[in-house]
Amino acid sequence: xxxxxxxxxxxxxxxxLAGGAGxxxxxxxxxxxxxxxxxxxPVQKSMMTMIRLGLVALVVLWLTGFALAYQIYxxxxxxxxxxxxxxxxxxL
Numbered sequence: 001x002x003x004x005x006x007x008x009x010x011x012x013x014x015x016x017l018a019g020g021a022g023x024x025x026x027x028x029x030x031x032x033x034x035x036x037x038x039x040x041x042p043v044q045k046s047m048m049t050m051i052r053l054g055l056v057a058l059v060v061l062w063l064t065g066f067a068l069a070y071q072i073y074x075x076x077x078x079x080x081x082x083x084x085x086x087x088x089x090x091x092l
């Protein structure tokens with residue numbers, strides 16, 4: 001049970017981190033495009049850091065999701081709704 005709690009904590013943490021990094025980067029890029037100015041060097045470095053954090057968070061999200069499915073349900077055969085959710089997550 002402790003393993004499931006730790007996996008869920010990491011799963012939700014990485015979900016929020018990936019979402020936040022994606023939204024922040026999108027807003028920064030959109031605002032710079034509207035202003036017609038390239039991002040300053042520190043902003044570019046911050047954006048690259050957020051991209052890397054978002055990528056790591058997505059990998060952790062997928063790994064913990066698979067681990068949770070196998071830990072709780074014993075496999076990935078969880079019905080059509082689960083597979084539609086995975087397809088939507090893959091599309092995002």
